[in-house]
Amino acid sequence: MQGYVPQSPDTDPDAERIQIERLREMTYADRFALLESLVQMSDQLSRAGIRLRYPDADEREIGLRAAALRLPPEVMRSVYGWDPDREGL
Secondary structure, X not given: OXXXXXXXXXXXXXXXXXXXXXXXXXXXXXXXXXXXXXXXXXXXXXXXXXXXXXXXXXXXXXXXXXXXXXXXXXXXXXXXXXXXXXXXX
């Protein structure tokens, strides 16, 4: 693999090659399932961090703060009535 530049500097090129091969072998359904699990994990991590920063927050507030991490402030204000600039993230 002369001249190959890894996508991640901390990953061995041979390991990365195997990872890319496995991804290419996946069906679209498998790729979607992988994506869905990564999105769920990201949401769970976001909510865990919010719970640490706001231990008294109820589930609604946690959900709003999680949404505010992903949505523009104007959407949060107009759709949810939540002002991230005033309430924080």
